C-alpha cells in the first residue's frame with residue numbers, strides 16, 4: 605500500500621496566513637505540468653512496486669488544473685505504477701473554481717473526493733484572510749459537488765482569529781452541519797513567519813491571535829461535532845463513520861508515499877525527501893533530467909518521536925509497548941514518569957497500554973508529545 609501526493613504550486617491570490625509553497629503567476633503552468641510528468645517517470649522505482657491506493661492533489665490550488673491536465677497526470681500515474689482498482693483520489697479545491705461544469709469535469713477526470721477550502725461562510729472573514737472566494741460561492745459549492753456526482757466531500761474551516769466571535773464560529777459550524785458533509789478539517793489560525801498576517805500583526809494593522817479564544821472555540825468545535833456523530837479521529841479532522849481520509853490516515857500510520865512537484869515531501873519508511881520549493885528551479889532541473897531534492901535518513905530515535913507525535917494526534921493513541929521495545933530502560937522509565945504526570949494532570953488517559961489525549965489534552969497536543977520525546 606502506498607500513496608502519491610501531487611503538489612500544484614499556483615494560487616489566484618495569496619491568503620494572508622499561508623506559508624505553503626505557491627506562486628500567483630500562472631505563466632509557467634504548462635511547463636511545470638510537463639515536468640511533473642517527467643518527475644513521475646524519473647521516480648517510478650521509489651515505491652518499490654507497492655500498490656498505490658490513494659492519490660492526493662494538494663497545493664497551492666489544484667482546482668486551477670484543467671480536465672486535460674488532470675487526466676494527463678492521472679494517466680501517467682496509472683501507466684507508471686501499480687494502482688489499486690478502487691482508489692481514493694482527492695483534490696483540494698477552492699469554491700470559486702467549482703462551477704457546475706468544472707465539477708462535472710473533475711468527476712469525469714476521476715476525482716472522487718474533494719477537500720474544499722471554505723474556511724468561513726462570512727464575507728468579511730474571507731476578505732480578512734484574502735481568500736479568492738466569497739460566502740455565496742462557499743455556500744453553493746457543496747451541493748453543486750453532490751449534483752455533479754462527487755459525494756465524498758470534506759470542508760476546511762479556520763477558527764481562532766480575532767475577527768471570529770464565538771457566535772460567528774457557532775454559525776459557521778451550524779452552517780457546515782446543515783450540508784451533512786462526511787468530513788471536516790478544522791484548523792486554528794497560526795501566525796507563520798514571513799506571512800502578510802505576521803507583518804500586519806507586527807505593524808499593529810491587525811490584532812494578534814487570542815490563544816484563549818482559540819482554545820475555547822476548539823473546545824466548542826469538538827463538542828458540537830461529536831454530538832452530531834463525527835469521530836474526532838485526528839486532532840484537526842472529523843469524519844462520519846467510514847469517511848476518514850484514507851490518504852491522510854496513511855501518513856499517520858507511517859505508510860510510504862511519493863510526493864511529486866515543487867516542495868513535495870516523500871517518505872519510504874526510513875528516509876524523508878523534500879523537493880526544492882521554487883517553481884523555476886524545479887522546471888529547469890527536471891529539464892536536465894534531475895529531480896531537485898534533499899534527503900534525511902531518520903534515526904531510530906527520530907522514528908520513535910515521529911510515531912509519538914503522529915499517534916497521539918489520532919484517536920487510536922500511542923502504543924506504549926512499541927516504546928518499550930525501541931528504547932533503553934532509562935528512557936522507558938523517564939517516559940513512564942512523564943505519562944503518569946500527564947494522566948494526573950488530566951491530559952492523557954491510558955487504556956490497555958495505549959495512551960490517548962483527553963479532550964483537555966487535545967488543547968496541548970504538541971506540548972504533551974514534545975515532553976514525551978526521547
Ligand code: SF4
Pocket residue numbers: 614615617618619622623624626663664665698721
Ligand atoms: S489558496 Fe491555499 S495554498 Fe493558496 S494561498 Fe490560500 S491557503 Fe495558501
